[in-house]
Amino acid sequence: MGTFAVQIAKAFGTEVTAVCSTRNVDRMRSIGADHVIDYTKEDFTKNGKQYDLILAANGDRSISEYKRALSPKGTYVMSGGSGAQMFQAMIFGPGISMTGSKKMGNLLAKPNKKDLTFMKELLEAGKVVPVIDRCYPLSEVPEAIRYLEAGHARGKVVITVAHNN
Numbered sequence: 001m002g003t004f005a006v007q008i009a010k011a012f013g014t015e016v017t018a019v020c021s022t023r024n025v026d027r028m029r030s031i032g033a034d035h036v037i038d039y040t041k042e043d044f045t046k047n048g049k050q051y052d053l054i055l056a057a058n059g060d061r062s063i064s065e066y067k068r069a070l071s072p073k074g075t076y077v078m079s080g081g082s083g084a085q086m087f088q089a090m091i092f093g094p095g096i097s098m099t100g101s102k103k104m105g106n107l108l109a110k111p112n113k114k115d116l117t118f119m120k121e122l123l124e125a126g127k128v129v130p131v132i133d134r135c136y137p138l139s140e141v142p143e144a145i146r147y148l149e150a151g152h153a154r155g156k157v158v159i160t161v162a163h164n165n
């Protein structure tokens with residue numbers, strides 16, 4: 001999700017900060033991130049910086065830490081991570097959004113023709129390029145799923161279906 005989010009945000013002309021581990025820093029820069037924070041070395045919720053939009057794809061912070069890192073009218077979107085994070089966004093997000101200027105909540109992708117057409121245009125224009133981590137043959141789907149479930153894939157995991165012809 002992060003590799004697409006960075007590129008889509010850049011296509012909108014946004015200044016993007018990516019948060020990732022050391023081994024992914026160069027990759028985030030290569031897909032356009034303006035700033036990269038290595039989460040093994042720096043806590044982006046404690047560096048004094050604030051962000052207009054935080055997309056949490058796999059972060060492990062509490063909702064109050066994300067709130068601290070939001071600018072006064074910022075928005076936090078929880079789209080992936082642990083069950084506890086999903087719970088916090090669903091239970092506390094609406095209250096925080098109603099009582100203050102910061103908006104916090106969760107997002108579940110709802111594919112639709114308009115968005116997919118927009119993505120097609122970005123892909124065709126080369127503004128978004130899928131980052132592929134590994135390819136597995138169909139016979140190794142269980143291994144591919146195990147790799148994904150470990151939560152450290154560095155891009156898309158592709159299943160290759162061989163054709164006889």
Ligand SMILES: NC(=O)c1ccc[n+]([C@@H]2O[C@H](COP(=O)([O-])OP(=O)(O)OC[C@H]3O[C@@H](n4cnc5c(N)ncnc54)[C@H](OP(=O)(O)O)[C@@H]3O)[C@@H](O)[C@H]2O)c1
Pocket residue numbers: 001002019020021022023024039057058059060078079080081082107108109110148151152153154155
């Ligand atoms: N809301 C929706 O509609 C929707 C749709 C699709 C997926 N999801 C969810 O979104 C999440 C991301 O999915 P994904 O497909 O991108 O694959 P993923 O395999 O869950 O993400 C792997 C990436 O997350 C990074 N990561 C792990 N912990 C991190 C942390 N604390 N801070 C920053 N990065 C961290 C890993 O880097 P390192 O190994 O270097 O840490 C790796 O690059 C999952 O929880 C998935 O279930 C939600």
